[in-house]
Amino acid sequence: MWEFLRAGGPFMILLVLTSIVGLAFIVERGLALRWDKVIPPRVQEAVEIGVPERLAELKQICEEQPSTLSRLLLVAQEHLHQPRDENVDVIQTRARHEVVQLERGLVVLEIVVGIAPLLGLVGTIHGLITLFGDIGRAGLADNTVLAKGIAIALNTTLMGLLIAIPSLVAWSYFSKKVDTLAVEMETLCQEFLRRHYRARKKT
Numbered sequence: 001m002w003e004f005l006r007a008g009g010p011f012m013i014l015l016v017l018t019s020i021v022g023l024a025f026i027v028e029r030g031l032a033l034r035w036d037k038v039i040p041p042r043v044q045e046a047v048e049i050g051v052p053e054r055l056a057e058l059k060q061i062c063e064e065q066p067s068t069l070s071r072l073l074l075v076a077q078e079h080l081h082q083p084r085d086e087n088v089d090v091i092q093t094r095a096r097h098e099v100v101q102l103e104r105g106l107v108v109l110e111i112v113v114g115i116a117p118l119l120g121l122v123g124t125i126h127g128l129i130t131l132f133g134d135i136g137r138a139g140l141a142d143n144t145v146l147a148k149g150i151a152i153a154l155n156t157t158l159m160g161l162l163i164a165i166p167s168l169v170a171w172s173y174f175s176k177k178v179d180t181l182a183v184e185m186e187t188l189c190q191e192f193l194r195r196h197y198r199a200r201k202k203t
Contacts, residue, residue, distance in 0.1 A: 011123030011156050018119065019163045022112040025105045026170045033102065033174060038181050039188070040065045047073065047188050055080075055196075068098045069185050076192055084197045091189055095182070102178045109171040113164050120160020127153030 031037075043065055046058045059077055062070035075094045079087045131149040 011119055011126060012159060015116065015119050015123070015156060015159045015163060018112055018116050019159075022109060022116075022163060022167045022170075025108045025112075026167070029105050029109075029170070029174050032105075033177050033181070035181070038068045038102065039184060040067050040069065043067065043069050043073070044188060047192050068102065068181070069188060071098065072185060072189055073192060076189060080196060084193060087193060091193075095185070095189075098185075099178065099182050102181065103175075106171060106174055106178075109167050109174070112167045113171060116163035116167065117157075117160040120157040123156025123160075124153050127156065 043061055046054075046061045055077060059074065062074050072091060072095060076087060076091050079090050082090075128150065131153060
């Protein structure tokens, strides 16, 4: 493995750093986007079975289990005195902010997906230029030397693809997960508002 990395030349160092950054953000987003961290089951249950008379209890649960959904519900509760349309606007504004927080780091993965193969290609071109320059000065007595040199030059291209493919999979998965979480939170918030404003009309 060390020989593989060393043979890649200076651009392999950049690729290794890129892989470390990509792996770090994959792990970080994997932990941050856990379902029970964004939408805690206890908060979800409180919304689904909650009634207007239990607002204090729901507020306490949200404060005890801070999460994206909890913050949206607390904003909704704070503006229940306003008309429903205004409350919806406030929640949507806050929701956009929360979704941006959930997407934090995904742009780095997107950059890794784009830059890793390019770095690999540049490393390969650099290796080939060096190889053919040496051959031009010293001549070529054995074709195996040329074949081996080209194989070594391609190491960076292989490394770039090995970094880009998992990063692309992770970026696609996390992007889809953020969308799914956003839809679920929107549904829960709408259910919360529907119940409480309908109860207000009855009183």
